[in-house]
Amino acid sequence: MKRLFRTIATNNKQSKSRDFISESLNLAKPTANQNNQISEGHSSHYYYNSSEMPQQKQPFELEARGASNANNKSQDPNRDSKLSFDTQEIFNPRNHNATSLEDPILGNQPAQKTFGLRLRQPLASFNRRGFYSKVNQHDHDASDPDSSNHRNFLFRGNQNAHSQSHEDFNHQGQFERRSNKFSMEKQNWMARKAQQDFPEDRTSGEHETGEESNSSNPFRKSFYRKAFNKIPRANDVDLSISIKPWDLNVGSLFDYGYTRIYDASHDGTKKEVFEDGAIRINYDGDFLNENRLDFSDIFGWSWGPFSTMKIGSVEAQVNAIHNTTGENIDLGAYTLDLSEDRFLVDLNGKIEASESFLDRRSSWDFDVDIDAVFAGTRENIEDFDETLTMIDALDWSTFNGDIEANTFNYYDMDTLGWVGSEYDSGRIYKARGGTDELILNGIDSADIKSFNGETFSGMSDFTTIGEQAIYKGTAFDILSLKNGDEIYLQGFERITTEDDSYRIREGMSDSTKEQWNLNAMDVSGAWRFNRGSEDVVLVSLDTGLKDESDNPTDVHDEIDHVVNQTGKSNDSHGHKAMSVMAAKHDSQNLAGIAPGSELWAYNVYSGGDSLYDSIEDAKDQRNCSQRLVFQGGIQGESWWTDGATEAEMQTALDETADYGFFAIAAGNGGPGTAPYYDDYLTTVSGLAKAQTTNDNIASVGALQFTGTEEIDAITGGSITNVTGTQLAGYSNRGDNLTLVAPTNSKAIDANGTISTFGGTSCANPNVAGVAALVWSENTELDGGDVREILTTSAMDLGDPGRDNTYGAGTINAESAVRRSHALSVDNELASLYSNTDFLA
Numbered sequence: 001m002k003r004l005f006r007t008i009a010t011n012n013k014q015s016k017s018r019d020f021i022s023e024s025l026n027l028a029k030p031t032a033n034q035n036n037q038i039s040e041g042h043s044s045h046y047y048y049n050s051s052e053m054p055q056q057k058q059p060f061e062l063e064a065r066g067a068s069n070a071n072n073k074s075q076d077p078n079r080d081s082k083l084s085f086d087t088q089e090i091f092n093p094r095n096h097n098a099t100s101l102e103d104p105i106l107g108n109q110p111a112q113k114t115f116g117l118r119l120r121q122p123l124a125s126f127n128r129r130g131f132y133s134k135v136n137q138h139d140h141d142a143s144d145p146d147s148s149n150h151r152n153f154l155f156r157g158n159q160n161a162h163s164q165s166h167e168d169f170n171h172q173g174q175f176e177r178r179s180n181k182f183s184m185e186k187q188n189w190m191a192r193k194a195q196q197d198f199p200e201d202r203t204s205g206e207h208e209t210g211e212e213s214n215s216s217n218p219f220r221k222s223f224y225r226k227a228f229n230k231i232p233r234a235n236d237v238d239l240s241i242s243i244k245p246w247d248l249n250v251g252s253l254f255d256y257g258y259t260r261i262y263d264a265s266h267d268g269t270k271k272e273v274f275e276d277g278a279i280r281i282n283y284d285g286d287f288l289n290e291n292r293l294d295f296s297d298i299f300g301w302s303w304g305p306f307s308t309m310k311i312g313s314v315e316a317q318v319n320a321i322h323n324t325t326g327e328n329i330d331l332g333a334y335t336l337d338l339s340e341d342r343f344l345v346d347l348n349g350k351i352e353a354s355e356s357f358l359d360r361r362s363s364w365d366f367d368v369d370i371d372a373v374f375a376g377t378r379e380n381i382e383d384f385d386e387t388l389t390m391i392d393a394l395d396w397s398t399f400n401g402d403i404e405a406n407t408f409n410y411y412d413m414d415t416l417g418w419v420g421s422e423y424d425s426g427r428i429y430k431a432r433g434g435t436d437e438l439i440l441n442g443i444d445s446a447d448i449k450s451f452n453g454e455t456f457s458g459m460s461d462f463t464t465i466g467e468q469a470i471y472k473g474t475a476f477d478i479l480s481l482k483n484g485d486e487i488y489l490q491g492f493e494r495i496t497t498e499d500d501s502y503r504i505r506e507g508m509s510d511s512t513k514e515q516w517n518l519n520a521m522d523v524s525g526a527w528r529f530n531r532g533s534e535d536v537v538l539v540s541l542d543t544g545l546k547d548e549s550d551n552p553t554d555v556h557d558e559i560d561h562v563v564n565q566t567g568k569s570n571d572s573h574g575h576k577a578m579s580v581m582a583a584k585h586d587s588q589n590l591a592g593i594a595p596g597s598e599l600w601a602y603n604v605y606s607g608g609d610s611l612y613d614s615i616e617d618a619k620d621q622r623n624c625s626q627r628l629v630f631q632g633g634i635q636g637e638s639w640w641t642d643g644a645t646e647a648e649m650q651t652a653l654d655e656t657a658d659y660g661f662f663a664i665a666a667g668n669g670g671p672g673t674a675p676y677y678d679d680y681l682t683t684v685s686g687l688a689k690a691q692t693t694n695d696n697i698a699s700v701g702a703l704q705f706t707g708t709e710e711i712d713a714i715t716g717g718s719i720t721n722v723t724g725t726q727l728a729g730y731s732n733r734g735d736n737l738t739l740v741a742p743t744n745s746k747a748i749d750a751n752g753t754i755s756t757f758g759g760t761s762c763a764n765p766n767v768a769g770v771a772a773l774v775w776s777e778n779t780e781l782d783g784g785d786v787r788e789i790l791t792t793s794a795m796d797l798g799d800p801g802r803d804n805t806y807g808a809g810t811i812n813a814e815s816a817v818r819r820s821h822a823l824s825v826d827n828e829l830a831s832l833y834s835n836t837d838f839l840a
Contacts, residue, residue: 610643696783
């Protein structure tokens with residue numbers, strides 16, 4: 001069988017390649033000034049330790065982090081365009097006025113079970129069928145840097161190798177090469193590459209390496225320099241492992257977490273995979289292409305252009321073998337794209353992670369066989385395997401919050417003598433809406449290892465998104481505890497330990513805390529990712545700006561970034577709608593949802609342009625990279641022919657599919673409104689009906705609160721949370737209602753007067769603002785994607801699932817932005833789940 005091997009350099013040889021790896025690459029973690037920037041087409045995020053960044057002037061003073069963190073001022077050069085708020089908030093670590101959702105495990109307490117960490121052997125990533133590392137036939141402590149000195153090495157393919165000195169073979173590993181003989185059991189027509197040479201190599205990495213040209217390595221001849229021909233990505237390295245530069249050599253790359261098969265989640269634990277997650281497998285496309293079948297392998301001759309012609313494909317068969325029971329699970333065959341260097345294996349529903357009721361971990365050997373394939377001929381190119389730990393993330397402890405304030409409780413099972421850490425090695429908590437708190441019972445601050453990849457004890461800004469875990473199609477904060485537990489969480493405003501409390505939402509002033517719409521929709525959580533961008537334009541199709549005789553600009557400072565595109569009106573309706581979407585906030589008035597986005601004002605009422613002309617003008621004004629989010633304060637059938645025929649209006653809407661999204665008022669056709677519509681219970685009105693024919697259009701109903709409470713855990717101004725909601729009696733509904741959003745929100749007019757803005761006219765700018773955040777996070781989405789993300793991340797209300805009263809439910813900004821973020825950071829991984837089935 002075709003096998004290519006790499007000799008491993010000794011620790012005591014100073015090769016140039018090894019010097020390059022030691023001095024130029026830090027495979028454990030990024031350098032202090034290194035930024036990881038998201039790919040083109042996505043709003044930029046820089047992952048850093050904020051304490052190391054140069055100080056820059058902030059637009060507003062950052063909110064205090066609490067008494068214990070009051071002097072920790074984070075310096076973020078990338079937040080100049082973001083909202084900052086200046087009122088101190090001090091956390092009360094014990095406020096339990098909110099709903100308490102406790103872990104059901106306390107009601108079922110099984111017997112004790114403990115878990116001992118098993119250290120892997122050096123070079124364990126090599127295929128046991130191709131590479132045999134017999135470490136004196138007994139276990140070695142992989143954590144002992146000197147343990148490898150006790151290895152006995154033997155190259156079985158060359159019996160003369162025994163004559164080489166011990167120094168020449170030190171740390172090179174035992175290799176066994178498969179026979180190249182013809183076998184009737186399995187056809188082998190493959191032409192051998194350099195068959196008379198010493199064994200070529202194939203390691204478990206991607207970086208080019210090897211001995212110096214004057215090395216005494218007996219296997220230097222025809223040394224194959226392929227396996228390390230690409231710069232390592234951060235995801236290839238276990239960042240939880242600390243590596244010193246002097247620790248690095250070719251062999252130790254694998255001991256320290258550089259691997260070919262690993263958890264794809266980005267959570268920093270490469271050897272541990274949450275159940276229903278995914279693994280990523282590395283390969284060298286150039287190497288596989290050079291060694292796949294060619295014309296002469298199949299037909300036995302070649303001539304002219306046929307001499308180097310490659311034919312067929314390369315396939316990888318992946319299996320998982322349970323290390324205790326021997327259970328073998330076929331994870332599928334994958335045709336490899338040789339222009340790439342890795343592929344994903346989705347484990348959703350394929351592997352049961354728990355070993356037993358009390359042991360939530362299990363060890364699995366993932367085996368990869370890569371073959372060259374053509375017609376009935378199949379030849380092996382390489383095999384390798386790695387052992388990973390699967391973790392049951394305890395689905396029954398995965399709580400979903402609601403639009404109200406909720407308290408979630410984590411319990412450290414290590415404190416219960418009869419339960420081991422295996423039982424709680426993985427948790428997932430999902431809060432939804434309102435001010436939500438995660439209480440870490442039995443955990444002090446010093447017991448937290450890291451948050452989103454940063455050392456917790458060194459953090460001063462707990463709002464950083466850092467390195468998010470991409471799991472089941474969305475993004476989670478990662479809280480790693482020193483007891484070995486790993487927690488995925490989203491939707492939380494704060495985390496409380498036994499000795500302190502930490503705000504993990506963006507800061508809010510006293511006036512902002514009173515905006516129930518922001519708190520109900522988790523907007524402050526979405527602000528951790530972005531506050532809008534210049535690539536996304538909020539287009540107001542409303543009354544535009546009001547002509548104010550005593551106001552020279554006709555614009556309040558909160559929205560002075562507005563670009564007026566049409567004539568003025570005599571109504572503040574449009575100004576208020578724009579303030580809900582994009583007010584910048586000066587710490588005294590109110591905050592819009594996406595103040596970082598551009599804002600265009602169109603008056604489609606008296607004194608302005610027609611609706612059709614305004615839509616067409618906005619389409620003409622946009623540059624090719626911009627996305628348009630239209631806020632439609634319009635209702636009634638007459639808008640279908642405002643400036644055009646209905647067919648022309650439909651065409652204008654159709655043409656925006658790739659770059660436009662419309663949030664249009666469902667209508668206020670219910671009792672007590674003018675005009676009153678008898679069919680308001682069964683259908684929305686006007687252009688909102690296009691939600692049925694156009695997937696980038698959303699009809700938006702109006703959600704009212706039925707009661708509120710003040711969350712007093714934060715002093716300096718309590719946060720207003722709702723205790724109940726209902727659809728506004730006047731709001732249209734029916735099977736063409738897309739979703740609902742808060743109404744009766746605070747808004748501001750050109751004179752600075754703050755008032756309550758009502759109707760579906762207020763609900764639709766709330767949706768438009770959130771849509772701008774979603775699109776700012778990932779401009780590769782189209783308008784239909786944005787609507788799908790908004791509806792599938794919405795908080796369900798009324799009857800379970802979609803209903804004709806609330807549509808898909810009420811909008812949740814943080815959940816929607818997290819889905820967009822996941823698609824931007826790792827589209828391949830996040831796309832294992834569609835926009836309609838990702839975990840929200």
